[in-house]
Every structure is written in structure tokens, then in C-alpha cells.
Amino acid sequence: xxxxxxxxQNIGKSYGSGANRFDALKGVSVDIRAGESIAxxxxxxxxxxxxxxxxxxxxxxxxxxxxVEGTDAKxxxxxxxxxxxxxxxxxVFQQFFLTANxxxxxxxxxPLKIAGVGPKERRARGMKALEQLELADKAKNKAxxxxxxxxxxxxxARALVNNPKVIxxxxxxxxxxxxxxxxxxxxxxxxxxxKGITLIIVTHDIDLAARCDRQIFIRDGLEDVTRSPExxxxxxxxxx
Amino acid sequence: xxxxxxxxxxxxxxxxxxxxTGLTVIAIFIGAFTLTITSGIGTGVTSYINSQVSxxxxxxxxxxxxxxDATATADDGPAPYDPDKATxxxxxxxxxxxxxxxxxxxxxxxxxxxxxGIVGVDPAVQVTPDYxxxxxxxxxxxxxxxxxxxxxxxxxAGEQLDNESTTDQILxxxxxxxTLGFSTPESAIGxxxxxxxxxxxxxxxxxxxxxVGVQNETILGAGAGLNQPLTxxxxxxxxxxxxxxxPQSYATATARFDLxxxxxxxxxxxxxxxxxxxxxxxxxxQIGSFETVINVIIGVLNAFAVIAxxxxxxxxxxxxxxxxQERTREIGLMKAMGMNGGRVxxxxxxxxxxIGFLGSALGALVAVGVGSLVSNILATTVFxxxxxxxxxxxxxxxxxxxxxxxxxxxxxxxxxxARAAAxxxxxxxxxxx
Numbered sequence: 001x002x003x004x005x006x007x008x009q010n011i012g013k014s015y016g017s018g019a020n021r022f023d024a025l026k027g028v029s030v031d032i033r034a035g036e037s038i039a040x041x042x043x044x045x046x047x048x049x050x051x052x053x054x055x056x057x058x059x060x061x062x063x064x065x066x067x068v069e070g071t072d073a074k075x076x077x078x079x080x081x082x083x084x085x086x087x088x089x090x091x092v093f094q095q096f097f098l099t100a101n102x103x104x105x106x107x108x109x110x111p112l113k114i115a116g117v118g119p120k121e122r123r124a125r126g127m128k129a130l131e132q133l134e135l136a137d138k139a140k141n142k143a144x145x146x147x148x149x150x151x152x153x154x155x156x157a158r159a160l161v162n163n164p165k166v167i168x169x170x171x172x173x174x175x176x177x178x179x180x181x182x183x184x185x186x187x188x189x190x191x192x193x194x195k196g197i198t199l200i201i202v203t204h205d206i207d208l209a210a211r212c213d214r215q216i217f218i219r220d221g222l223e224d225v226t227r228s229p230e231x232x233x234x235x236x237x238x239x240x
Numbered sequence: 241x242x243x244x245x246x247x248x249x250x251x252x253x254x255x256x257x258x259x260x261t262g263l264t265v266i267a268i269f270i271g272a273f274t275l276t277i278t279s280g281i282g283t284g285v286t287s288y289i290n291s292q293v294s295x296x297x298x299x300x301x302x303x304x305x306x307x308x309d310a311t312a313t314a315d316d317g318p319a320p321y322d323p324d325k326a327t328x329x330x331x332x333x334x335x336x337x338x339x340x341x342x343x344x345x346x347x348x349x350x351x352x353x354x355x356x357g358i359v360g361v362d363p364a365v366q367v368t369p370d371y372x373x374x375x376x377x378x379x380x381x382x383x384x385x386x387x388x389x390x391x392x393x394x395x396x397a398g399e400q401l402d403n404e405s406t407t408d409q410i411l412x413x414x415x416x417x418x419t420l421g422f423s424t425p426e427s428a429i430g431x432x433x434x435x436x437x438x439x440x441x442x443x444x445x446x447x448x449x450x451x452v453g454v455q456n457e458t459i460l461g462a463g464a465g466l467n468q469p470l471t472x473x474x475x476x477x478x479x480x481x482x483x484x485x486x487p488q489s490y491a492t493a494t495a496r497f498d499l500x501x502x503x504x505x506x507x508x509x510x511x512x513x514x515x516x517x518x519x520x521x522x523x524x525x526q527i528g529s530f531e532t533v534i535n536v537i538i539g540v541l542n543a544f545a546v547i548a549x550x551x552x553x554x555x556x557x558x559x560x561x562x563x564x565q566e567r568t569r570e571i572g573l574m575k576a577m578g579m580n581g582g583r584v585x586x587x588x589x590x591x592x593x594x595i596g597f598l599g600s601a602l603g604a605l606v607a608v609g610v611g612s613l614v615s616n617i618l619a620t621t622v623f624x625x626x627x628x629x630x631x632x633x634x635x636x637x638x639x640x641x642x643x644x645x646x647x648x649x650x651x652x653x654x655x656x657x658a659r660a661a662a663x664x665x666x667x668x669x670x671x672x673x
Binding site for chain 1: 242245252256569570572580665666670
């Protein structure tokens with residue numbers, strides 16, 4: 001068996017201290033293998049976003065260990081972590097986080113700019129990513145003039161531009177209507193299928209979660225093992 | 241992120257909130273404008289003074305006078321009579337009205353000459369001719385510039401006075417030309433004018449003098465310059481008929497020392513003379529005290545400009561803190577995408593420096609424009625009588641220094657917001673709504 005891309009071993013995270021201490025994550029283990037798609041499902045406040053942040057090396061766990069391709073993340077230097085996030089990870093957020101009055105192309109090539117790629121290559125790769133998402137004609141528009149679906153496609157183009165191994169998507173369809181949401185979902189899954197990009201989706205949308213290879217349910221900071229994948233495949237009508 | 245990208249991104253960012261950046265730039269503009277103008281005035285006035293006095297060459301000369309009576313304070317009442325003490329003498333033309341100092345006598349001259357380090361001493365003779373006349377076209381009052389032999393004149397035509405010459409030479413100010421009947425400065429050169437002067441008995445005598453040069457008006461004593469032979473001749477006329485035994489007295493004397501004397505030796509000579517009751521000043525001392533006053537004025541003006549700049553610095557802090565606040569999510573995103581804190585810091589610092597550059601460059605540019613314009617207008621109106629005075633002058637080096645200093649202040653002001661930005665945790669930043 002191959003080494004998992006990311007492996008969380010009983011990781012926990014709490015915020016605040018004393019009376020205000022809040023245990024967001026109380027010990028969750030998960031292995032993520034290259035090329036799979038996995039959904040982290042839970043209600044808001046369940047700790048699912050915290051788990052994603054820890055997996056994406058945006059935060060350090062208080063307990064347990066996180067292995068990146070077998071290496072303990074604690075042993076990675078800051079520079080190496082930045083490189084990983086810049087080149088191996090792509091991020092898609094519910095709120096888009098596009099710079100409103102910069103052009104779509106400028107937004108998309110931000111990771112390349114951070115990586116120190118020259119302007120010519122930046123442009124070429126940015127345009128290629130935009131073409132993939134059928135946004136090439138909007139490259140010069142300001143990000144704020146895009147529709148919701150176009151914005152999320154721009155965000156996906158930004159996540160793709162560095163050819164990442166893993167894409168983290170935090171409620172990627174949360175701000176979109178059903179039709180555009182479905183289009184964005186199709187794009188993400190086709191990237192997973194055609195390019196072998198590992199997909200980690202955080203969502204409370206059971207239907208979206210069901211399209212993933214695997215689901216992890218998080219409830220009150222712990223994995224909810226009572227909800228088997230079978231239960232999802234036959235949603236109990238009223239629950240969904 | 242590459243260095244070039246940091247700079248272009250920072251510049252683009254500073255233009256994102258144009259109004260806010262604009263207001264901060266205005267604050268810096270005011271400081272930089274003031275600083276440039278005051279430094280321009282400093283340069284202008286100093287260079288004018290230098291052109292006026294650069295000439296007071298004679299580096300081996302001390303002007304010696306009797307030191308003020310230290311004992312004669314108001315509480316002590318009148319000092320006891322001393323028959324050997326010379327009478328007070330007016331410093332004459334140019335000094336404070338009514339001010340007198342103790343005159344130097346021939347005995348004093350002897351004492352000064354005997355002081356170690358002094359190689360020679362001459363009494364400063366001031367002659368007071370009655371009139372000057374050219375070509376029978378009328379007699380006009382003649383003011384003599386006593387400093388003329390010590391200075392190199394700013395000439396409109398002709399040559400400098402030659403003290404070694406055997407001819408009697410006079411240097412006329414440009415203002416005398418029309419009155420005396422010369423059409424151009426050049427036409428006066430080589431002409432002979434007649435100077436009328438009264439002897440001790442009051443009888444007027446005439447002394448001819450050759451015009452060797454015409455001098456632009458100067459701030460250092462107006463009037464005509466006479467060379468040493470002419471001064472001596474006029475002085476001899478004034479003294480002719482003096483009763484024998486009447487003591488001679490002089491306001492000041494010029495003492496020469498070795499040209500190679502070091503600063504320490506000059507100080508020693510001055511201290512030695514001070515011990516004997518004489519005040520001695522080198523030419524450098526005299527110019528120095530003049531420049532000190534101007535430097536103090538410029539310094540005070542600069543201090544105000546710097547205060548304005550410090551206030552502008554807080555404007556930069558405020559602008560950037562707001563900018564960091566506004567861009568929290570963007571910073572979070574960049575950090576999530578692997579941008580390290582140092583680069584974020586550099587990004588915001590660069591923005592601060594750029595705002596500083598924008599304000600100071602605009603301020604300096606406008607100051608140069610306005611300053612040159614005002615200076616040219618003043619030169620033809622208020623300062624018309626002081627040819628060569630450009631009251632505001634700009635040295636490229638001092639403008640560069642001003643822009644550099646403002647950018648440094650901006651950088652320091654940007655430190656606080658830049659640190660705030662660099663320290664942001666990507667998660668908190670992304671959660672920020």
C-alpha cells in the first residue's frame with residue numbers, strides 16, 4: 001500500500017484558554033490517498049473546517065500528528081510548508097476571496113506571483129487555466145464584475161494554476177444557486193477524475209458529499225462513525 | 241515573490257484607495273515642500289553671502305580692537321579717570337548709531353605688534369572725503385567702503401584694486417555711474433575723478449584718482465573702494481596741519497600673522513591679545529558669526545518642516561493600518577498560498593516608502609517650481625538693489641537628501657502596520673468577515 005498524501009493521526013485542536021477554552025477537534029484520524037476524493041461533512045461548528053485547516057497545514061494541531069507523505073509536518077521548516085501550500089495545494093473558498101478591483105487574470109496568477117514566476121510565464125499559465133474553465137474571455141475584466149458562478153470558476157482556475165496535487169474546497173457551492181453549483185461540482189470532479197488531483201471537500205451538503213469516493217462525518221469535534229456510507233446512499237428522505 | 245513584483249504590487253496597492261493615499265500624500269507634500277523651500281533659501285542666501293565675501297581673502301589678518309570695559313557695569317558707578325586711556329571713538333559708518341569703543345593709540349599698536357605670533361600691525365584708517373567730482377559735472381557726496389581693500393569686489397567692469405600700485409585707484413559702485421555722468425560701467429574705466437577732502441584746518445584740497453573698476457552693489461558696506469596709496473594720501477591730507485603732540489587714535493587695527501599658522505596658533509594669538517585687553521577676530525570669525533545667524537534661522541524653519549513631516553508620518557501609519565485592516569482577508573489568502581511573513585512585511589513597507597516618495601517628490605518638485613518663480617520675481621522687485629541675489633536656490637544633493645529622509649520616515653512609519661500584516665495568521669484572516 002502506498003504512503004498516504006496526508007495522514008491525520010488522532011489530531012486535536014482547541015482555541016482559547018481557561019473558561020473560554022473550546023475544543024474544536026478532539027482527536028480525528030484520517031488517511032488521504034493520492035487521487036481520491038473525500039468529503040468532510042458536518043454541521044457548522046462541528047470542527048470540519050478546523051480539520052481541513054490542519055490538513056492544509058494552515059494551522060498546527062495541539063495533539064496528535066499530521067504526516068505529509070510520511071513526514072511529520074512538525075518537522076517541516078516554515079519555508080517547506082510555504083512551498084507545499086504554494087505548489088502542492090490549491091484552495092477554493094466559499095467566499096471566493098478574489099481581489100475585487102484587480103483583473104481576473106491577476107487574481108488567478110497570484111500563486112505564481114508568490115512563487116516568483118516571471119510575468120510572461122505567469123500570463124501564459126494563467127490564461128491556460130482560465131481557458132480550462134472557459135473564462136479566457138473574462139481575463140481582463142475586474143473580478144467584481146463576474147457572476148457568482150464565474151467567480152467560483154476563477155477561484156478554481158487560481159487553485160489549478162500551480163498544477164497542485166491536492167485541492168481543498170471549503171463549501172465550494174455554498175454561495176451558488178443549484179445549477180451553477182452543479183457546474184462547479186462537475187468541474188471539480190472532472191479534475192479529480194481526469195488529472196488525478198486529490199480532492200478534499202468540506203461541506204454540509206449531503207448530495208455533494210455523496211459524489212465523493214469517501215465521506216468523513218464530523219460531529220462535536222469527533223468522527224461520527226455511526227453514519228456509514230450506506231446510510232448516505234439511501235438518504236432517509238427527511239434527513240437530507 | 242520577486243522583488244520587482246513586490247514593488248509593482250505595492251505601488252498598485254497604494255493606488256487602490258486613491259482618496260486615502262491622496263490625503264496622506266498631501267500631508268507629506270506639505271512637509272517636503274516646506275523643507276525644500278527652507279533648504280533652498282538656505283542655499284540661496286549662503287551662496288549669495290559666499291559670493292559677497294569669498295573674497296575677504298586675507299586669511300592671515302586679525303581685526304583688533306580694544307575689548308569692552310569689563311568693569312564698567314551699571315552698579316559700579318563711573319570708573320576712576322585714567323589719563324593714559326584713549327578717548328572713545330565712533331566705529332563710524334555701518335555700526336550701531338551712537339555706539340563707540342575705546343580707541344587704539346600708537347602705544348596700543350606697539351603692544352599688539354609685540355605680541356608673539358604677530359608679524360605686523362597697521363591701524364585701520366578711515367578717511368572721510370567731502371565729495372567726488374568727474375569732468376566738472378557737479379560735486380557729489382562720497383562714502384568710502386573701509387572694507388574694500390580686504391575684499392575682492394564683485395566687478396561689473398574693470399579690475400580689482402591694487403594695493404601695491406603706485407597710482408591712486410578708486411573702485412566705484414554701479415549706483416555712482418549715472419550721477420557722475422558715466423553711461424556704461426566700461427566707459428568709467430581709466431577715467432580720472434577728483435576727490436575733495438578737508439585738512440585739519442578745514443581747508444578743502446583736491447586729490448585726483450583713477451577709476452580702475454566698477455563694482456556691483458554689495459551687502460557688505462556700500463560705497464567706493466580706495467586702494468592703500470589713495471587712502472594714505474587722503475589720510476595725509478586730513479592730518480596736515482595737526483598740532484604737534486596731538487595723539488592719534490584708531491578704532492581698529494589690522495594685525496597680520498603667519499599665513500601658515502594653525503588654528504591652534506591663531507587661537508593662542510587671540511587668547512594672548514584678549515589677556516592684554518584686545519578683541520581680535522579673523523575674517524573667518526566675522527563671516528562665521530554672520531552665517532551662524534542665518535543657519536539658526538534656517539534651522540528653526542527646518543525644525544517646523546520636520547514637525548510637519550512627523551505629523552505626516554502618523555498619517556502614513558493610519559493609512560496603512562486601515563489598509564491592513566481592509567485587506568486582512570487578502571493577506572490571509574496570500575499567506576495561505578505560501579507567502580511568508582517577510583514578503584508581506586516587505587510589501588507593506590514598500591507601499592509606505594512609495595507613499596513617502598510620492599509625497600516628497602511632488603513636494604520637492606512644486607517647491608522648486610514655486611521657489612524659482614518667486615525668487616525670480618523678488619530678484620527684479622524687492623531685491624532689485626542686490627544684483628546676483630537669488631533668494632531661493634536648489635542644490636540637487638539637498639533635494640535628494642530631503643526625498644531620502646522623507647522615504648526613511650515613511651519606512652519607519654510603515655514598520656508598525658507592516659508588522660501587523662506580517663504577523664497575521666492565515667486562518668484568522670480568512671475567517672475575518
